[in-house]
Amino acid sequence: MEILEILFTASFWAAAIRIATPLILGTLGELICERAGVLNLGIEGIMVAGAFAGWMAVYSGTGLWMGVAVAMGVGMLFGLLHSILTVPFGLSQHVVGLGVTLLATSSTYYAYRLALPEVTSPPKITAFQPYEIPVLSDLPLVGPALFSQTPFTYLAFVLVLAVSLILFRTPLGLAVRAAGENPAAVAAQGLSVTAIRMGAVIVGSGFMAMGGAFLTMSAFDSFFFEMVNGRGWICIALVVFGSWMPGKALLGAVLFAAFDALQIRVQQTEFGADIPYQIFLMMPYILSILALILMSRRAQVPAALMVPFNKGER
């Protein structure tokens, strides 16, 4: 069976991890927002903005890590806008989120046209290169898949661990989770629900922008319109699939990316050649919906997700 053979090649798993990385970062960012009680539908646009900002920074001469920081900063600015409107003003998180996506996307395209008015194909940058971790990268199968990635991917894995530890092992994490479960209790402790939620949305948006930046700075080396192509929406589904747990979300993203990597390879087999390519391109979106159907009943939704909090009100 050709398909089974694919599953045992290191290059397949290496591709899966690479495809998973922007999803991991985006899902982690959305997870932080939702844990604090805010649904951030700005994710799709923030990923677009991050993809452009990081790439543009590097193209204008900064170092790669500086580019990542610029992307993150731009994402945090949109996060600030989102959080001002949804947290202290308590406006509809659906409407604000879609508005932020629209604003981030259109201002990115506007900036792109202004920065590069005459080009037909966007210029390339020198992107992150794979770094083979000594010893570990020599392991069979796991080595090339996990330990021969770019530093950006390693960063994403480290961040999952860090966010997990902060959320579940520190007072800060407890405060964030409580803001999403029982904000009145947080306020009773003398903490500011507004500050915690705004902080979570801003940091989460920074992560989303990094997810976008991975596309232009590590997976590819250039910026294209429609590059993010619904990945943000898929991340929102992955948060539900991962039951709002960073570790499970990571597994979900890798599983999802593995399917994506598999469909690309099946397309090239004899069996795949007879099937319209659009069917393969649909798979990620269909999988996301199936994952939602599967998990929605069991999901432990943060109790105060999408519920604005007003001090002194019950």
Add this chain to the structure above:
Amino acid sequence: MRLEPIENPGIARRLGPPALALGATVVIASLLAMVAGANPFSVLGLILKGAFGSQFAILETLNRATPLIFTGLAVAVAFRAKFWNIGAEAQLYGGALVTVVFGTGMLALPAYSMLPLLALLAVIAGALLLLVPAILKVRFGVDEVVTTLLFNFIFLLFISMLLEGPLKDPMGMGWPKSARVLPEARLPRIVEGLRLHWGFALALIAALCVWVIQTRTTLGYEMRAVGLNREAAAFAGIPVNRVLLQTALLSGGLAALAGFSEVSGLKGSLTLDLSPGYGYTGIIVAMLALLNPLGVVISALFVAGIFVGADSMSRAAGVPTYLADIMLATALLLMVLAILLTRFRVVRG
């Protein structure tokens, strides 16, 4: 800071914030035009002139407003019941698909029965398309925001597959484009010689119908009750799930009419660029209209005007057309804030 309700807002309180929001949008657009190296006054002037400055411009704006009225109504109906249909784009293509499937020769009828039948079939297709996420929501508790969004991607790929397969026009010189619909399946022009088709009139009628449904029928009352407070509505004996499904059918059907009207009235065939995001822009149209069906007509004209005006401004002044999208996103965000501030004041502490 804290929000404090205002008991009896005066006229300044009710009109001030929205006016400021529009003013701020214009200021931001001007600043962005300056960043692009253009004179902001001439840019704004060019947008106005391009949108409303001549008979041609006005007709173009009305044509562009037509699909936006339909998708705006679709969103307004759904959002009123707090059913978050972000899938108007897919439903629009659903209506367009049905129009070309049945309108290119499968049915042979005179125009007076062909057109209503095609419109009806389109409505059914759009309603069914939205029924799937609606059922997933009421049966499995799956959030409709994500499913309707993902459906847009799936359905556009499906259309692309059909346009490169069974629906591909053999005379299309290799382009992924459907055959043209029969002359009997074309919506005629309202006035001979003027480029405006009956789709626009249909959109106005649809707005009126939705207004009647929302303000004069039990269903309209139930939809509002479900939107205001789902638990309270259920407690009052309103069948919440049934109302949500009915809302979905109505919303999907309205969005599909946009696709029918674009194919039958304007383009004559189906391509993948039939809609430059009318489904998504419908959200802005509906929000700027405060979800009021008659307001949707006015806000669709405003939004269409900005798009049409920005197109001609861009050609003349060299400022990217994306300025229009930025203006609309800014207007949307500032307007929802402004509406809040007509009823609440911000106090410290």
